[in-house]
Amino acid sequence: MGYTTWLNKINSFILITFVLIILVFSEVPRPRGVSLSKASLYPPTKDFTCFDGTNTIPFSYVNDDYCDCFDGSDEPGTSACLNGIFHCTNAGHRPQNIPSSRVNDGICDCCDGTDEYAAPDTCPNICEDLGREARAKSQQLADLHKQGNSIRLELIEKGNKKRSEMAEQLEQLEKDKIEAVKLKEEKEALKNHLESKENEALKIYREAEEKERERKAELEKENSIKEATEHFERYDSNNDDVLTVAEIKVVNVFDKNKDGEVDQEEIQYFFGDSESIDRDTFISSTWSLLKPLFMIEQGMFRPEEQPESNDEDIEDNGDDETQDTEAEEETEDIDQHDLDVDDHETEEKPSQTYDDDTKRLIEEATEARKQFTDVERTVREIESNIRTFQQNLEKDYGPQQEYATFDNECFEYEDKEYVYRLCMFEKVTQKSKGSGGEIGLGNWGEWAGENNNKYSAMKYTNGITCWNGPSRSTIVNINCGLETKIVSVTEPYRCEYKIELVTPAACDDNAFAQQQQQQSSHDEL
Numbered sequence: 001m002g003y004t005t006w007l008n009k010i011n012s013f014i015l016i017t018f019v020l021i022i023l024v025f026s027e028v029p030r031p032r033g034v035s036l037s038k039a040s041l042y043p044p045t046k047d048f049t050c051f052d053g054t055n056t057i058p059f060s061y062v063n064d065d066y067c068d069c070f071d072g073s074d075e076p077g078t079s080a081c082l083n084g085i086f087h088c089t090n091a092g093h094r095p096q097n098i099p100s101s102r103v104n105d106g107i108c109d110c111c112d113g114t115d116e117y118a119a120p121d122t123c124p125n126i127c128e129d130l131g132r133e134a135r136a137k138s139q140q141l142a143d144l145h146k147q148g149n150s151i152r153l154e155l156i157e158k159g160n161k162k163r164s165e166m167a168e169q170l171e172q173l174e175k176d177k178i179e180a181v182k183l184k185e186e187k188e189a190l191k192n193h194l195e196s197k198e199n200e201a202l203k204i205y206r207e208a209e210e211k212e213r214e215r216k217a218e219l220e221k222e223n224s225i226k227e228a229t230e231h232f233e234r235y236d237s238n239n240d241d242v243l244t245v246a247e248i249k250v251v252n253v254f255d256k257n258k259d260g261e262v263d264q265e266e267i268q269y270f271f272g273d274s275e276s277i278d279r280d281t282f283i284s285s286t287w288s289l290l291k292p293l294f295m296i297e298q299g300m301f302r303p304e305e306q307p308e309s310n311d312e313d314i315e316d317n318g319d320d321e322t323q324d325t326e327a328e329e330e331t332e333d334i335d336q337h338d339l340d341v342d343d344h345e346t347e348e349k350p351s352q353t354y355d356d357d358t359k360r361l362i363e364e365a366t367e368a369r370k371q372f373t374d375v376e377r378t379v380r381e382i383e384s385n386i387r388t389f390q391q392n393l394e395k396d397y398g399p400q401q402e403y404a405t406f407d408n409e410c411f412e413y414e415d416k417e418y419v420y421r422l423c424m425f426e427k428v429t430q431k432s433k434g435s436g437g438e439i440g441l442g443n444w445g446e447w448a449g450e451n452n453n454k455y456s457a458m459k460y461t462n463g464i465t466c467w468n469g470p471s472r473s474t475i476v477n478i479n480c481g482l483e484t485k486i487v488s489v490t491e492p493y494r495c496e497y498k499i500e501l502v503t504p505a506a507c508d509d510n511a512f513a514q515q516q517q518q519q520s521s522h523d524e525l
C-alpha cells in the first residue's frame with residue numbers, strides 16, 4: 001500500500017470516528033432542557049431521584065409540567081418549578097442555561113428557539129448567524145491581542161528596566177545619605193564647637209549688658225523716687241509730710257478731667273478711702289497715678305505712633321526717644337508704657353560693638369550654622385527621595401511590570417461638561433469646562449479586577465467628598481488596545497466614576513486564547 005493510500009485510510013478513520021462521536025452524543029437520550037453533562041442523571045429506565053435527594057418519582061413524572069422536586073430538577077423543560085434550570089444547546093453558537101420559568105413565556109431566550117417549543121414559529125433558530133458573528137468578533141479580538149502583544153512585550157522590557165534603574169537610584173541615594181549624614185555630624189560638631197567659643201566670647205558682653213541693665217533700672221528707680229519726692233514736697237504746702245485733700249484741691253494736675261476743680265471722684269481716684277496720704281504712700285503708689293497727668297500737662301506725653309500718619313507727621317530728628325507730640329485731650333486710659341520722658345532711655349541700642357576677635361568668632365559660628373543647616377536640608381531631601389523611590393518600588397506595576405512606564409503618566413478625556421484626567425498610579429481628577437476648580441475623583445488605591453484577573457481594573461479611592469454623599473472614587477477598567485487611551489468616562493452612580501481604558505499592556509494573545517478556551521469549556525457544562 002502506497003503512502004497516499006495510508007493517509008487516505010487514516011483520514012477516513014478520523015472522519016468516521018468524528019461522525020460516530022457526534023451521533024453518539026446527539027443520540028444520548030435526555031429530557032428536554034437537560035444538558036449533555038447532566039443527561040446521565042436522568043436514566044429513562046429507572047425512577048428519577050431529585051438532585052437534592054428529597055424525592056424519588058417515576059421517570060414519567062419528569063417534565064410532566066408538575067413540580068415534584070424542591071430543587072426543580074424534575075422539570076428542566078417546563079416552567080412548572082420556579083427554580084428549575086432550562087438548558088439550550090444552541091448548536092452553532094454558545095449553549096445557555098436559563099431559569100425554566102422562561103420556558104414558553106413568549107420571549108425568545110435561546111438562539112435555537114428551544115425555550116419556546118409550544119409555539120415553534122415564534123423563535124426561529126438564529127444560532128448559526130450569531131455564532132458566526134461571535135466567532136468573527138472573537139477572531140478580531142484575538143488578532144488585536146496578537147498585535148498588541150508585541151507592544152506589551154516592549155512595555156515589559158521598559159518596565160523592568162525602569163524598575164531596575166529605580167532600584168539602582170535608590171541604592172545610590174542610600175549611599176548618598178550615609179555620606180550626607182556623616183557630613184552633617186561633622187558640621188554639627190564644628191558648629192557646636194564654634195558656637196561654644198562664640199558663646200564664651202559673648203558671655204563677657206552679655207554680663208556687661210546685664211550689669212548695664214541693672215544699673216539703669218536702679219537709676220530709674222532712684223530717679224522715680226527723687227521725682228516723686230520733689231512732687232510730694234511741692235504739693236505738701238505746709239510741709240507736715242502728709243498730703244491732705246485741701247492741699248491737692250488747689251493743684252491743677254489733680255484735676256483729671258480738666259473741668260476747673262478737683263472733685264470728689266478725682267479725690268477718690270488718688271486717695272482711695274483715706275483722708276490723706278503720707279510721703280511713702282505717695283512715692284510707692286500715688287505718683288504712678290499722677291505722673292501721666294503731670295506729663296500731659298508738661299507736654300511730655302508721647303502717644304503710641306499711628307501707622308497711617310507717622311511718616312509725614314513725625315519729623316525724624318535721629319533720636320526717636322526724644323519725639324514729643326501734642327498732649328492728648330483724652331487721659332482716662334493712659335498706660336504707663338505709653339509714656340516716655342526726655343531724659344531716660346527705654347530701649348536698648350541693638351547694635352553692639354564687639355572687638356575683632358569676637359567679631360571673627362561670630363562670623364565663624366554663623367558660617368558653621370549655615371553649613372550645618374544646608375547639609376541638614378540635603379539629608380532631608382535625600383530621605384524624601386528615598387521614601388518616594390521606596391514607595392514606587394513597592395507599587396504593583398502588573399504581573400510583569402508592563403504598567404511601570406505609565407507611573408504618573410496622565411491621560412485625558414473630555415465629555416460635554418468635564419475634562420477628566422487619569423494620572424496612572426497617582427490620581428483621577430475632574431475639571432468642569434465652565435467655572436469651578438479641579439475635583440479629585442480618587443487617589444491610587446489598588447488593582448481591583450474581578451474573575452481571577454485582578455489586573456483588569458484599577459481602583460482610585462478617597463477623592464473629594466460629595467455633598468451629602470460618599471467620597472468620590474473611580475474604577476478604571478482595562479482592556480486590550482493598540483494605543484493607551486481612555487475610551488469613555490461615566491458616572492453610573494453619583495460620585496462613583498467608571499473609566500474605560502485600553503492599552504497594549506493588556507494585550508496577551510496566550511492569555512486571551514486560554515480565556516476563550518475556558519469560556520467554551522464552561523459553556524459546554
Ligand code: MAN
Pocket residue numbers: 430439466467491494495
Ligand atoms: C459635581 C461633579 C459631579 C457629581 C456632583 C455631585 O458636580 O463632581 O460628577 O455628581 O458634583 O454633587
